Amino acid sequence: MSSTTQSIGAPSRRLVFSKANFRRRKIVNGIMLSLTGVLTVVALIPLFWIIAYVIYKGWQFISFAFFTQMPRPLGMVGGGIKPSIEGTIVLTTLACLFAIPPGILAAFFVAYKPNTPLGIAVRFGTDVLSGVPSIIIGIFGYALIVKPQGHYSALAGGVALAILMLPIIIRTTEEMVKLVPQNLREGSLALGSPEWKTALSVTFPAALNGIITGILLGIARASGETAPLLFTSLGSSNYSIERIVQVGLATHQNIFQIFLNIVEEPCDSLPLTLYKYSQMPYPELVSQAWAVALILMILVLAINILSRLWVQARVARMQGR
């Protein structure tokens, strides 16, 4: 006790804040800082390399006609990828229809009842499903829809993509629902609101930003997939919604039948076309494959960026800024 009081009182050498120590710390700090900087740049190189290379290879083939024209026969110059664009839209819409409602409901169930047998099963199932190779989901879609129906279809492709999106949507929604503060839920329940009403009118809106981010991430993932579509929607270079609608109107079909025809035909999609064209022995098609790659990249990038901006705007509005 007394020795401590003495050493505090007595003047001594500055051990902790000595000049040599200070210089050494400054040097180490400088080295570490530049190291992290260099490695960050190294990590970013592949990203910008890919983007730059795809733009360099693909941009010259992109024109308005490329989006709006049907493909030309092999060996001919020009033509567009209209079937792939329409197919991608149809497939993604179908996948959203099949994946979003069950995905969100399952996520709420897991978030509210995590320790029930069903809750545990759903969580485990989601984990496994997110690790299943996408080609296997393609085969599953084939066995489930293509085989019984006897033909490839956009419907089968949509189901395969939905299965692919499902774990992403369930996982992100569950996390977002869990992030909604418990006291918000209690505030609603304390007013006498039943649990379902609380989930619907308090928890769901509060978690909506995150849920939408999850959905968009799912769309970005699904719209870039090739493997599940190889066995399901197959690809068809003469898929045209316009033609199906015209045929339907000419034969006096109702809207429901026309819609069925749209989803019952095999269809192309951007990644399928990219996969097909890039293997072709025709330089024209290989060049078009680069253009498709560029479009696909921009699409996925745009979805990601737009979802971020949208969420930022919504958060700002909710907090009243």
Add this chain to the structure above:
Amino acid sequence: MDSNLKMTEEKPVSQSPIIMPLQPTLKETPPAAGREENLETKIEIRDFSLYYGKFKALGSVSMGVPSNMITAIIGPSGCGKSTLLRAVNRMNDLVPHVRTEGQVIMDGENIYAPNIDVVNLRRRVGMVFQRPNPFPKSIYDNVTYGPKLYGVGRKTDLDEIVEKALRQSALWEEVKDKLNQSGMALSGGQQQRLCIARALAVEPELILMDEPASALDPVATLKIEELMQSLKDIYTIIIVTHNMQQAARVSDFTAFMMIDSPQTRTGVLVEYGETNQIFTNPKLRQTEDYVTGRFG
């Protein structure tokens, strides 16, 4: 306040580890001892115990809460104050594996009886939480959330409810021009008053406040305390607070809770009486030690 306290050594000290709650017997109107006025009992808690699984969180609490009064529950952390408060609107039902014994009687009816509608109970018993928890909706929608739940749909009715509730919670003048703004954009104290307005909007009879000012600055705290005084004419209020000065300032009656022993950690009611008596002339040694700040 401390100077008023007489530190006498002759206080009864219970020798057993179980603290025997000293309180008015239930035959007389519980806390009314020494009061001239005739007090009506709003809530009567009778021999109430609560278990979380095997853990006994509350042990045989009995107390009567008088109408149109502010009753404070004080005690060290983890002594079951909030659990007792949440027993009154059955918020504890939300915790899995909760079991209760005894009765909580509100206007002659046991709220733990099987035929009780919890939704209606929670309409009659409003609650304000420790942290302000406005919904991420507009101020207007925050207040109308409850009334809409109970089927009020006409815009004119809702407008009236909103104005009345916000006036009662002393927030109207500050927000009347921005009812469509998000409730989250208000300051902490305003948010808490919005939450009080939200609770008032369903016309409750009793308001439970779980440390309503612990997340607020002194100015906002003062506003909430003034608000409580003005609400007391219409509503019965039970407040849980860590802040003994606050309990002494705002409440008419004070209940002091403690855990019975460090092993079992069951919360028991130690002493209950008029606030003045609890703070100036506590009957039990534990109460005196706590209110004088010598422990807890």
